[in-house]
Amino acid sequence: MSDQIRTASPGYATGQLARALAAAVSAGTEADRERALRKSRRWEDVVSGMAGGTLAVGSRTPVADTPAWVTLEVAHGGFATGRYLAEVPLSEDETARVASLPDEVPGGNDRERLNLWYLGDAGQAELLDAVRSGRFRVELPEDGALPVVALLLDKGFPEQALDLVAELRPLMHRLRLTPRFEPIARPSDSAVRVASVRDAAASLRVPEQIAKMRATLTAWDPLYDRLVALWCRTLDGELPRLGEDGSVHGGLPCRTWPADWAAARAQWLADFADMCRTVAPSGRQTNPKSNFAVLHRALESCSHGSDALTAREVGRIRRAIANTVSRRGAPETAQRGAWHAAQTAAVTAPTNAALADVLASRLDRFPSDGGLPSLDVATAAVSEAETTTEIPCGTTMPDVLVHKAARALEAPADELVRLGVITSGETLATVLPQLTSRLLSAAFDDPVVAGLHEQTYTAFRRRRGLLLLNLEHQVQFTELPWVQVLEPCRSPQPDNATAAHRALRQITMLALTAFPQAVLPNPLVTEIRTLAKQAELDLPLVEEVAADIFMGTFTTKWRAAAAVASRLLEGTLYANYYDLPANWSKPERTLLRWGKKTAADFTELCRQRAGTSGGSVAANGMLLEQSQILTTHNLAVLVDALDLTDELRQRAPELAGRTLSWIVRRQSQRTDHLHAALIQVKNTAYAWRQALFLLSFCEPAEQMSLAVRFSTEVRDIRLAPAAEGLLQVLDGDRFTPAGTMRRGKGRRFLGWARGANPFLAHGSDER
Structure with missing residues (x-):
């Protein structure tokens, strides 16, 4: 297998650009159009950068001549656009500060002059005053860079400060390297929050369409009723109505003209003009095909009676009347009155x-x-x-x-889960940096340094991850130059490993018990890894890898995680169901790929179990699924290292039951879209793996009871082989290498297959 460096294909970016442009063209509101245009701008940058060679998507340093620590703008899928997020225009306060600077302050532009001024005595004094008083806000990691310089000089570490300045100097003309000088409110102790008060208040704003609906109900509908009644007065015969086949039956309009009709017409048109000046018309009034617009145009055209209207226009009036009478009833009738009463109640x-x-x-x-x-x-x-x-x-x-x-x-994370504020592992991962940052900053005795470190870490965790190939890994927090140089400020013997260990146990159990059907998402794995390191635990935690960027091999931590899983689960339902290898004690076979150590024996075992060498997306998915099965995707590693076995045994029957019920509900949701069907079967298969892990901590009687209950709850014929296979394994049978049983219809439930997956809706082809 070649170690040739791979980069991402521009095809995905081109497709995203086309979709964004199409969304901008078809946008219903100005706000929607602006969002679509901003998205298309990002994808234009991606496409042009990849075409021009200034972007190497797939690398951890995708932008030419840019160090890894720079925070990049990243589009969906991990595609860097080439823009620096810290390259922003000067704020009003910064502009005023630059205007007051002495002429001798050097710099090629205002941003560079401002950054260099903060390296002088007066600038450092301002930075120190801000961080000591807590009057600073780190929005991007770069905002903490120059305050660190000031703190290092103040504490007597000039060499480290000069090294940091040398690292930052080439980009001082582009990047904002100072915080906002305003206080920030942070949760205390173990509390976290999903959103700020500002964001929560913004979510309470009334959508524009709801406001328009209220205006329609209170202002435009009464005017519309008058318009319909005006035309009904010209009818000869019964009110027009729609037949079952959509045809119009009843009298004809424009056949009688009451003496006061012309005056009533003029009054309505005047009232319409007044209304337009006070209440903006909505689509009901402006859509040329709407009943309102048809009757309004006709009213404007017939200033001299029916002679001004063509037979086609009269036909349109008749159908418009039939449409509204059939739906709401005729003007001034009980049916229409009841409809208005309901609308009035809704708005009053x-x-x-x-x-x-x-x-x-x-x-x-x-x-x-x-x-x-x-x-x-x-x-x-x-x-x-x-x-x-x-x-x-x-x-x-x-x-x-x-x-x-x-x-x-x-509130504590578990309380937010109970209240339904944190609803997924992904949301849990977004709030954990608030807790992790406090634990990490506890390594600094100086509360000023600790506060700056805490804000910088939280800002860093907001960085969007890059699409990475060639076994590259995301930029780590400790790679930020201004974080590295804070090392001399750490306490000689920090005593926060115990607190980190306690937090790690709590977070792991919370994720397992709150969302037992879901694998640990990558952002959550990142936070858990950080907590583990702080707790002085070296854990082989693995990430979920996308099938379309899989490089065909695994690093050695996957093998280490699989060894823990086989040891912990030996003789259990999980081991029997998935045929886990009993022994990983043989010497590890490794290969060097892209400068990384890879586990050749683990990779080969995944290929054998999947029956494929990879290559296509489906084949890669099959390999990756086997890697998740062998490692339990971090569950065994965490339960073993944190000694959670006893706690898990107490909750396992309930958690396994919830997960099995979730699988029944999820798999019963019908979809006609192939991509949605693929996601559905993969998620249910992954949840199935979680359920089997939990069942492995239940007593045999509980396992059988839950398996029987599952088989009776199954309503989708596609799940029947999975239910039967589970019962057969509990009865002592084993799957063949093909994943079937020698007797009966039992089948091992997997989410990936090359060809027709039997668990996929309608037997859709997954290739």
């Missing part, structure tokens, strides 16, 4: 929009970048001071609004 009752304004006003009392100390602020009923003509005192705040505000609640 306290609306979510009005209550959202009340809740947003409550949130305004808290720091915008902070969190909420409790949910009382969101759950409290409307007080007398908050009462309006629309909202009576004592109105209960709707659950949907409380849930949005709860995203800003500061």
Whole structure:
């Protein structure tokens, strides 16, 4: 196998650019169009950079002449656009500062002059004052660079400070290297939050379409009723209605013209013009094919009666009347009155929009970048001071609004899971840096250094990961030059390993118990790895690898994780179901690939078990699935290293039952789209693996009971072979190398297959 350096294909980026441009063309609102145009701009940068050779997507340093520590703008899928996120225009405060600088401050542009000024005595004094008082905000990792220089010089480490300046100097004309000089509110102790008060309040804003709907109900619908009634007065015969086949039956309009009709017409048109000046018309009024627009155009055209209208226009009037009468009833009838009563009740009752304004006003009392100390602020009923003509005192705040505000609640992670604020492992991973950063900063005795380190770590974890090939790994926090040079400031004997170990146990059990059906997502694995290192544990934690970028081999940590899994699960249901190897004690066979040690024997075993050498996306997926089976995708490593066996045994029956029920629900969801069907079967197969791991910690009677319950709950014929196969393994049978049973219809449940996957909807071809 060749070790030729691979880069990503531009085909994906070109396709994304085409989709973004199409979305911009078809966007319904100006905001949607702006978002689509911003996305298309990013993909234009990607495509042009790859074509021009300035972008090497797939490398950990994809932008030419750019060190790995620079925070890059990254589009979906890990494609770097070539832009630096810290390369931003000067803020108003920065512009004012530059204007006040002495002429002798050097620099080729304003950004460089400002950065160099902060290296002088006055600039360093300002930075030190900001970090000591806590009046600083690190939004991007680069924001912490020059404050570190100031702290190093202040603490007597000039050599380290000069080394850092030398590293930063080539990019001082482009990057902002100082924080915002404003305080930031951070959760304390073990509390975390999903969103800031600012973000939670923004989510309460009434969508534009809802506001338009209210305007339609309160202003435009009454005007529309008058328009319909005006045309109904010209009918000869019964009101037109739609037949079952869509044809129009009933009288003809424009046959009688009451004496006051012309005056009524003029009054309606005048009222319409006034309405347009006060309330913006919506699609119902502006769409040329709408009933409103058809009747309005006809009204404008018939200033001299029916002679001004063609037979086709009269036919359109007749159909428009039939459409609205058939749906809502005729004007001034009980049917139409009931419809209006329901609409009136909807808009006169306290609306979510009005209550959202009340809740947003409550949130305004808290720091915008902070969190909420409790949910009382969101759950409290409307007080007398908050009462309006629309909202009576004592109105209960709707659950949907409380849930949005709860995203800003500061509480332990397990409490946020219980409240339904953290709903996935991915969300859990986004809040963990708030906890991890505190544990890492505890290694510094100086609270000022600790505070800067904490904010820098949290900002670093917001960096988007790059698409990487050739066994490259993401940039690590400790690779930031201004983090490396803080080493002399660490406490000689930091005593935070115990706290990190305790946090690691809690987070691992939380992930296992809150989301037992889901594999640990990569961002969560990253945080767990960081906590493990802080707890002085060297764990072979592995990532989930995408099948389309798999390099066909595994590094040695996969083999180490598989050895732990085989030892921990020996003789269990999981080992019997998946035929785990009993012994990894043979000398490890390694090969050097792209400068990395790879486990040749582990890779070969995955190929043998998958029955493929890889190459295509489906074949790669089969290999990767076998690697996940052999390693249990980190579950065995964590349970073993953290001594969680006893705790897991207590919860295993309940967790396994929940996971099996989730599989039944998920697999029963029908989809006609092949890609969605592929994702569905892979997710359920991965959940199946999680369930078998949990079942392995149950007593035999509990295993059989849950397996029988699962087989009775199965409603999807595709899951029947999986249910039967599980029962047969529990009964002592084993799968053949092909994954089938020698008797019966039992089959090993796998998410990847080359050809038709029997567990895929409609037997779709996965190739």
